[in-house]
Amino acid sequence: MAEDLRDKLGTQHLPLRDQVLAALRTAIIDGDYLPGERLTEDRLAEDFGVSRNPVREALRVAEAEGFVVILPRRGAVVASPSSGTIGDMFAVRERLEALAARLAAERATAADVASLRALLDQGREATQRQDLARVAELNSTLHLRILQISGNPWLSSIAKSLYLHVQWIFRLGAAERAPHSWAEHIQLVDAIESGDGDRAERAALDHLDAASAAAYENAEGGYAAR
Amino acid sequence: MAEDLRDKLGTQHLPLRDQVLAALRTAIIDGDYLPGERLTEDRLAEDFGVSRNPVREALRVAEAEGFVVILPRRGAVVASPSSGTIGDMFAVRERLEALAARLAAERATAADVASLRALLDQGREATQRQDLARVAELNSTLHLRILQISGNPWLSSIAKSLYLHVQWIFRLGAAERAPHSWAEHIQLVDAIESGDGDRAERAALDHLDAASAAAYENAEGGYAAR
DNA sequence: TGATTGTTCTTCGTATACACTTTGTCCGGA
DNA sequence: TCCGGACAAAGTGTATACGAAGAACAATCA
Numbered sequence: 001m002a003e004d005l006r007d008k009l010g011t012q013h014l015p016l017r018d019q020v021l022a023a024l025r026t027a028i029i030d031g032d033y034l035p036g037e038r039l040t041e042d043r044l045a046e047d048f049g050v051s052r053n054p055v056r057e058a059l060r061v062a063e064a065e066g067f068v069v070i071l072p073r074r075g076a077v078v079a080s081p082s083s084g085t086i087g088d089m090f091a092v093r094e095r096l097e098a099l100a101a102r103l104a105a106e107r108a109t110a111a112d113v114a115s116l117r118a119l120l121d122q123g124r125e126a127t128q129r130q131d132l133a134r135v136a137e138l139n140s141t142l143h144l145r146i147l148q149i150s151g152n153p154w155l156s157s158i159a160k161s162l163y164l165h166v167q168w169i170f171r172l173g174a175a176e177r178a179p180h181s182w183a184e185h186i187q188l189v190d191a192i193e194s195g196d197g198d199r200a201e202r203a204a205l206d207h208l209d210a211a212s213a214a215a216y217e218n219a220e221g222g223y224a225a226r
Numbered sequence: 227m228a229e230d231l232r233d234k235l236g237t238q239h240l241p242l243r244d245q246v247l248a249a250l251r252t253a254i255i256d257g258d259y260l261p262g263e264r265l266t267e268d269r270l271a272e273d274f275g276v277s278r279n280p281v282r283e284a285l286r287v288a289e290a291e292g293f294v295v296i297l298p299r300r301g302a303v304v305a306s307p308s309s310g311t312i313g314d315m316f317a318v319r320e321r322l323e324a325l326a327a328r329l330a331a332e333r334a335t336a337a338d339v340a341s342l343r344a345l346l347d348q349g350r351e352a353t354q355r356q357d358l359a360r361v362a363e364l365n366s367t368l369h370l371r372i373l374q375i376s377g378n379p380w381l382s383s384i385a386k387s388l389y390l391h392v393q394w395i396f397r398l399g400a401a402e403r404a405p406h407s408w409a410e411h412i413q414l415v416d417a418i419e420s421g422d423g424d425r426a427e428r429a430a431l432d433h434l435d436a437a438s439a440a441a442y443e444n445a446e447g448g449y450a451a452r
Numbered sequence: 453t454g455a456t457t458g459t460t461c462t463t464c465g466t467a468t469a470c471a472c473t474t475t476g477t478c479c480g481g482a
Numbered sequence: 483t484c485c486g487g488a489c490a491a492a493g494t495g496t497a498t499a500c501g502a503a504g505a506a507c508a509a510t511c512a
Contacts, residue, residue: 014298015298017286053279053282056279056283057282057283057286060243060283060286060287061286061287061290064287064290064291065290072240072241085379085380088378088379088380088381089380091325091329091378091380091381092322092325092378092380092381092384095321095322095324095325096318096321096322098321099317099318099321103317152314152317152318153311153314154311154314154315154317154318154388155314155317155318158318158384162380
């Protein structure tokens with residue numbers, strides 16, 4: 001039992017509950033489970049090939065992270081990111097990513113900057129190849145890398161969680177805001193390299209504003225909260 | 227069975243896991259379980275008078291919230307807030323509470339302001355009575371109220387979680403930063419009432435700086451991370 | 453002294469049972 | 483036809499038991 005899932009996630013020795021949580025997040029973000037969809041424990045247990053206990057534990061955490069809503073005695077449903085909360089989310093993200101950019105600028109080593117530049121290069125390449133999936137992935141990696149460079153675990157973990165929700169919103173609308181976003185990324189990395197905190201913050205804010213606008217557009221014509 | 231806990235938390239019909247989570251948080255914040263202390267599932271189950279399942283689910287959420295650390299196959303220990311992470315925490319809090327203050331200033335109704343003023347009055351009173359526990363409680367309520375007024379659920383839930391950690395740090399050091407903090411609170415509420423977002427942000431930042439400094443002092447001479 | 457081997461404690465996952473809610477269906481009566 | 487209540491089904495919430503595997507620690511032996 002549970003072979004399907006183990007195979008899927010590799011031979012790492014993570015607790016099943018963590019594997020289930022990761023798989024659940026992915027499934028929700030990828031739209032395999034749609035907003036409003038009911039997630040019964042038995043069904044998830046079957047889908048992932050595990051028993052109810054790990055599923056329950058994963059569901060509690062998924063609830064804390066805002067991916068599902070649990071109604072007592074009624075079970076879990078996939079959360080519905082409404083356009084109202086999208087704005088709220090970006091308002092928080094702006095502050096947090098700006099802080100991350102500042103800290104990264106103040107603390108980045110030469111090696112850190114080099115790794116960011118490498119991501120930028122790969123991104124440019126993938127963009128030329130029109131490999132949008134890869135571009136989105138690199139986009140993610142870049143943001144996460146900046147958070148890591150900021151060296152603030154609280155900031156990192158909170159912003160990471162928010163970022164997952166951003167990805168979710170974009171995936172649901174099936175939009176890939178790729179091309180213009182790389183110009184902003186270059187600005188951001190330049191600013192971080194310069195060591196100028198103020199400039200890095202400004203660059204992050206510019207980037208966020210654009211991303212926020214894109215998210216709104218995406219939400220308009222995309223999914224509807226049931 | 228489970229009567230002790232039910233009695234303690236009232237006759238509400240919350241799932242046991244939520245009651246356990248609340249009790250666990252409280253126990254950790256109050257210092258009943260000290261940083262580094264090992265929390266075996268059996269022990270918690272016995273302490274709270276429930277079976278292991280609700281305990282496990284509560285532990286996962288407590289981990290996500292940063293109150294405990296779970297080492298695979300080794301179980302949970304109470305997290306140790308080091309002075310390093312205290313600084314990191316306040317850096318995040320500063321941004322978030324500043325945003326909350328701005329939003330509150332922009333959105334507060336007359337009734338909202340009145341409720342803040344009422345809390346301020348009660349706080350002044352309690353301070354005169356030297357009722358420090360009550361003052362700390364009102365302090366909490368005020369901050370949470372401002373978050374609520376900000377009307378941003380993401381902000382509210384994240385900041386609330388951070389705030390619990392702040393309380394934890396102060397409780398561990400047994401300090402009650404009461405007297406001078408109320409002057410800052412009055413500034414903050416005045417600013418919110420004025421509807422001036424910039425001013426509210428500044429007031430929040432001033433308050434946070436002072437609180438941060440106090441937290442550091444507290445951490446110095448207080449508990450030690452084992 | 454130092455490495456190795458047991459032993460024990462505990463977590464992790466599975467399975468099962470059962471009470472209690474919620475939900476849905478069906479049926480009879482207005 | 484429509485309403486309302488009895489009844490059944492589904493699913494959660496909780497408890498319990500059990501086996502497997504890992505970690506810690508002590509005891510044993512070279």
